Amino acid sequence: MGFTTPGKPVDVGVEFPELAGLARTTVRLHPWQGSVTARESSLGGPLLWPAEEAWPVCTIDHPDSRPLTSVRGQRLERRRDELGTKVNDLARAGEHDAVGVFYRELKELEAAIRELRRTEFADDPAASLPMVPVAQFYARDVPELPFPEGSDVCQVLWCPTDHEPHYGPRPVVRWRDSASVTAVGAAVEPDPVLSAEESLPVPCRVWPERVVEFPHWRDLPSDEVRERVAVWEKEREWSYSEHLSVAPGSKVGGWVSWVQDPFWPECDRGHRMDHLLTVATGEWGDESWRTWMPLEERAGTEFVKQVRFALADGSTTSAKIGLDEQFDATRTFFGRAVAPETVTERVIPGDDAQPGRLDLMIGDVGDLYLFVCPTCPDRPTAVEAQWG
Ligand SMILES: [Zn+2]
Ligand SMILES: [Zn+2]
Known part of the structure; x- marks a missing residue:
């Protein structure tokens, strides 16, 4: 098994030669639920954690509305x-x-x-929450990661509740040498009450695939380039942002698929950080699936037609119908007639829950981005979470 991103319908580097030098390779992870061991790379799977090392807990103040007693x-x-x-x-x-x-x-x-x-509340569970495994990468699977000297495993855990300032789970990154782990310890179970269910990933195998990306629209080098791309798009059925530039979904390295404005952090010593890992709510969207949904997943997905239209009172709405159905523009919605000239149709995946994946909800259908300083030997990290 494996996952294959379809070939791009347009070569951005040829169409826009000024962007050719900005191409970067990302490693799409294609998480898929399945049994996985601590000796394998995974998202949400068990970690190669030394039995003698304490399981990490988060002791940052967690939301707690109970009144004080003194x-x-x-x-x-x-x-x-x-x-x-x-x-x-x-x-x-x-x-x-x-x-x-x-x-x-x-x-x-x-x-x-x-x-x-x-x-x-020093003894209270809210004061110290067990973190949960989010990602583990062996150098043999993802050699692109900036493994510090003497390490060959990258591990990411997070505290599964919302944290300031990004209002998402709080991650930590550990690098280790797999040869130094002789006895593997079991994870401490997450707190069943205080952990946010939407921040508990389902264990997934990963199927790394390298794809070439171009900068996110807002990371493009100038307004002139954006203008040229916008003019080019008007004549075509492909959108630079949705189909041609940055891969959506969970991935390592490459460009960032920002939901909001770009935020490239610097480490304390002033180095610009690199994109380390994106953990995503969804692997593709209702539009981006056309070039980013893997061929293997496409084969098992049922598609529908999404019909969008305006009603007589000017409001717009949409309906889903079968691929072989015709939209009946003479019917009424909420007692109002459809304006037939406004009807547009597009094909979208019928099931937008993306079953079989991580089953996370980052904010409101958002992404969590981790950054790493490739220059500092201790590899400081930073986090950002964004949603629409
Ligand atoms: Zn926490
Ligand atoms: Zn640095």
Whole structure:
């Protein structure tokens, strides 16, 4: 088994010679649910974790709405609630200078409450959540990764709840030497109550495939290039963003398929970081599937027609019908007639849940991106999560 991205209908490097030098190779991971061992590369599968090494836990303050129990704690929480109301009232009244003063006090109070919560709920499960395996790559499968000297396994775990500032799971990256692991330890099970179910990946085998990518629309070198691409697209059935440039889905290296604005982080020493890994909610979208859905998956997918149209009152809506069905533009929707000249059709995969995959939900159908500094020997990382 394996997965094959179809050949591109257009060679971007030929059509836009100024972009030829910006081509990068990404490793699409094509996660597919299945049994996998700690001695294999995977997404969401068991890690080659030394039995003698403590399983990682996240001790960052997790959301916890229970009131504090001490007298001091209750006093602080009352004051916080009063201040919160006051700040809102002042903001509504446009008293911005006054808001600033109280806002600072509010932030100090919240910090004091967090501090106290750590003492009062020190034994509470929320204070220390087991992290969960997200990815493991052996150098033999993904040699493109910047393995530090003496390591041949890259492991990613995350804390399966939302964390600031990106409001997604909080990842950590470990590099290790597989030869140094003699006894493999079992993972600590995630907390069943406090872990967000949508952040618990289903174990998947990976089927690495190298494909060439071009920069995301917003990573293009200039407005002039974007303008040229936009003019070119008008005459064609292919979209640069959806079909020709950056691979959607879970992948290692290459360009980033940003959902929002590009955010290329720097390490503390000022080096620009590289894209390490994208963990995606979906492997393709309703439009991008046309060039990015693997041929093998296409064979087992049922397609439908998505019909979009305006109604007599100007609102737009859509309906799904079978591939061999004709859309009946004379029928009414919510009692309103269809404007026949507005009807457009396109073919989309009928099942958008993408069964068999990681079964994650990053934010609202988003992606989580990990970055790594390839220059610093300890390989510092950064994280960003985006959704529409
Ligand atoms: Zn955490
Ligand atoms: Zn660095």
